[in-house]
Amino acid sequence: MERDYIDLAELQARLREEIEMSFPERCWVRAEIASVQAKANGHCYLDLSQSEEGRIVARAKAVVWRSRYAALRAYFREATGGDLAAGMEVLLRVQVGYSELYGLTLTVDEIEPRFTLGAAELQRRRTLEKLAADGLLDRQKELEPALLPYRLAVISARDAAGYGDFCRHLTENAYGFVFAVELFEATMQGEDAPASIVDALERVECAPEPFDAVLLMRGGGSALDLACFDDYGLCFAIANCPVPVYTAIGHDRDFHVADQVAYDFVKTPTALADRFIDAFAAEDERISSYGNRLRMAFAARLAAMEQRLVALGDRIRGADPRGVLARGYALVTDARGVVVKSAGALPPGTSFKVMFADGTIEAVTKEKE
Structure with a gap:
């Protein structure tokens, strides 16, 4: 039985012609980066996607050729402080193309970094609104902190400079105070950071011996590097942690949702170390003041007793025949x-x-x- 048919190559050729006719000019496309691969040859390949209600509804491959990638990367980094990374929402100018061998391809020649920054800020606001609606913004503030926090659980990358500064500052304190510090390693930037930090929090809560405080620290970085600390899932876990969580994230100018839901926050890891050193110093001073008061009271009591003895001696001597x-x-x-x-x-x-x-x-x- 004979059937009408066309060759695969002809089908692909017709698709290419239709696509090229539909998109003769470059256009702007909004998408989320699913993955980024910068090759040694200078080209950069992107997997783009779009999600609705938690499920992916579209995918496409994009490429930034070597002739444009270096300039686009420098422009994006200068504007945002970071590189393109998975999980970012981006606005790209693309030339739509179709190849009989490789299918649909989007060739990127321009990017709008302000859109990415705006998307991150919008996500931050949505996280705050949802946490407020769930009654979680102040839950940590209701916890009763330890008077002398001795056992400290630190969530950080092991080789992070901030973690090293914290440990040195804490152990080399002028008073000689000693603390029990345990590191719970986690990824501290990028799309994997929220899940990794949440896992570290769960390990802290399941530890055989309870901790007095959880310290979440991350040194400075770009706005996009630190955007993971505005993630709802991470902030939800911090708010519901039964142990007071203290944060030290980014620079002085940075303030993240994680800072807002934590029990307290400071700006640097060394300032966080000072927080606990000062707690012990204040208690030490209070105890010393009690000692001084006891010594003064004891000396006054001895002086009064001595006066009574002198008076009694005078009376005895006065009554001696x-x-x-x-x-x-x-x-x-x-x-x-x-x-x-x-x-x-x-x-x-x-x-x-x-x-x-x-x-x-x-x-x-x-x-x-």
């Missing part, structure tokens, strides 16, 4: 040594003694007047 005798008085006792207080106690013929300061005489009553 020898002191009375030294002033010219005499003490009369009967033969048994009992003090005689009345002349009536010594009838005539009674023996008695008269004590003076310089001696005692014995006498007998002759008569009483």
Whole structure:
């Protein structure tokens, strides 16, 4: 049975003609970068996609030829502070082409970095709105921090300069305070960072011994490098962490959603180290002040007791009969040594003694007047 047909090459040729007729001029295309491959030969290949409601609805391949890639890369880096990376939303000017061998290809000759920055800011605002709607923005603030945070869980890249600065500053503190620090390694930039950091948080929560604080630190970087700290999933995990989370992310000018949902944030890893050193220093000063107060109270108590002893000594000395005798008085006792207080106690013929300061005489009553 005969059927009408066309060759594959003819089909492809007709598709190419139709596409070239439909897109004779270059056009701007909005898409998300699924992957980037910069080759050694100078060309850069992009996998582009578009998602709706969490599922991919379109894919296409794009290329930036070597003749344009160096200039486009420098322009994009100057405007955004970073390179093209997976997960970014981009606005590209492309020439639509079709090859019988390679299919649809978009040749990129221009990029609009302001669109990428705007998309990142829009995503940041959406994250904040969703966290606020879920009641998560201030959940960490309701936690009760440890008075003396000793066991510290650090989430960082092991070879990060900021992590090294933090460890040196903490261990070389002038007071000699000692802390138990454990590193939970994670990817700290790019599209894999949020899931990696969330995994580190889960490992912290499942540790055999509980931690007093979680420290999330990342040194400076471009706005796009640090955009992962505006990710809703990451911020959701921070907000729900049962341990106070402290962040030190980026530069002084940076402020991320992760900073906002954390228990507290500072600008640098060394400032984060100072936060915990200062807590111990304040407690040390408080204890020292108690010691000073105890020493002062004890000294005052001893002085009061000494005064009481001096007064008691004066009273004892004042009541000593020898002191009375030294002033010219005499003490009369009967033969048994009992003090005689009345002349009536010594009838005539009674023996008695008269004590003076310089001696005692014995006498007998002759008569009483």
